[in-house]
Amino acid sequence: MTIVEHLAHRELTLVTGKGGVGKSVVAAALGRLLADGGHDTLLLEVDPRETLHELTDTPPSGGEVVRVSSHLRLQHVPPREVIEATVRDHLKVDLLVKRVTGSPVFAHFVEAAPGIDSLAVLGHAWRIHEGMGGRSLAGVDTIVLDAPASGHGLSMLGAPAAVAEVIDSGPFGEMAGRLRGFVADPARLALVVVTHAEEMPVTETLELVAGLGARLDRSPDLVVVNGVYPEYESHGLPEAAARLWRERRRMNERELARLTRYWKGPLAVVPLLALDRGPALVAEISRHLAGVPAPDPEAAHAR
């Protein structure tokens, strides 16, 4: 089984990684592969600044669902809107909703309550699968979430437990309780970690793998090492460029070795490509991800 077939059977694939490692491009590539396989896929973006549409060659979503191809849809949803939608579902009376979401207490609650943004985003995905996403999101088989760049994926997956700890009733408390099971279930939620073969990103990836094991008793479904310099073979480059290439490659190899010493699960190594950020880069990266084998259900990957 390939990783794409594996992800197709999950309700949500969370793509996480530090800023600048190509997380969005990998999310777009996975969305494209899933859609090519005939699975109705939703690419979900939550970063306040919308950029995924540049990778799918579609107009900005602005919160609406945009159709990319026959099996691929795209939506940009800022967490705050999802939070308000949750309140709306619960209170039902419009006037009351306005009063609550418009009150300074609510604004500060949203700002301060730990993990509420992450919870809302996971909740949005969960609602879509429960058929609560409205007509434009009906029939979605699987969702690929381009997770916010800040922090680890761990803080996102840990959000339901963190929220459940401080909020014990009301819609957010209930949602946190339900989502706690959802994020812990490898049959429902998959995690893809994108990294570079450099010291900081590799260290953070290994910390994430360890943290996932310790706190949620699970491990990533795929680690993508992006932007790796090709093997050195130069015949006529000027010395500065040749030397940089040789040494960057050597560093990439060293960090890849450090990663794979601890990470034995599915791994995709994507070379640095001579392409600007855009649909052509997405197409090329999907080619590198297509054949990666799915996680072995018997193996314990971490450590």
Place this chain on the structure above:
Amino acid sequence: MLDDRRFIVTVGSGGVGKTTLAAALALESAQRGFRTLVMTFDPSLRLKDTLGVGEAARLADVRVDTDTRAPLHASLLDARTTFDRLIERYAPDEAAARRILENRFYAQLSGTLSGVLEYMAVERLFEVAASDAYDRVVLDTPPTRQALDFLEAPARLTGFLDSGALRIALKPWFDERGRLGKVRRLGPLGRGIEAFLDKVVGLGLLRDMAEFFQAFAPLYEGFRTRAGEVGALLRSAATGFLLVTRPEEDRVAETLFFARRLGDAGHHLDALAVNMRHPEVTTRPGRRTGVAGEALMTWLGDRDRRGLDRFRALVTGTRVLDLPLMPEEPADLVSLDALRQRLVDAWA
């Protein structure tokens, strides 16, 4: 910048090499004879090793083992440690400090509330500004998705503390058994809040929040005053900003936007560092070898050259520094010194 600014702040989004450049700048500053402190948030292991600062630097400034003309110190900023320390210092008594530190909401807040880390950075800057232990401070800022977050954070945090949330929290919501009591007496907001409490938030969190704000109230005035003073310090001629970015095309819009915002807010942007540029392959390879890697390196060099040219064309009135991509982050003081030299050369 290195002659007349007492405070230098490096800003930029994640992954642009800001922390390493801050360290190199600080090294140059010490080399020029200024007693210098570099404050950084999340240095790589390598940089920590390079500076020779371990976990001890979270608690106190650590002397970097260099033979620069003036001493160089480094400190690591950690939101929780700094926040705890601040509360211990400014709380009216030990019992008040303990009430805050043991509050469940505080435990969550100090780690997750956006702005805490940034606010703490300016608090530390304020502390250092008040002392004369250093001639210069280089402040690295936390990695943010958008560099703007850093400057807006203190206002956001004091706004949060300043808000209705504080005033409302100070009202006697809860009776002595910890149950929601006199909410109906809160006036016009009362009914909305009651519905809000019951249906949306859940009482446990609110109770913790109310306790936190009550405990925090005596410290609050000081926080707000200092945030205002630090704001003024960051806009004064004592402080210069170094904006760090990379030459990729998709960084241009964000970087220019930030540069403009810095200026609009009254800050002094001394330089824009376009960091990690691939070398240009000007002489074509002698023969066509068909090696894909050579084509890639040529493409990368062209791409970064284009980006640098765009920055140069679009940024007016600010020095643009062209800094090459290094094979690795500095692993020791010798390679940090090499970076320092490149920075000095780029400046000249």
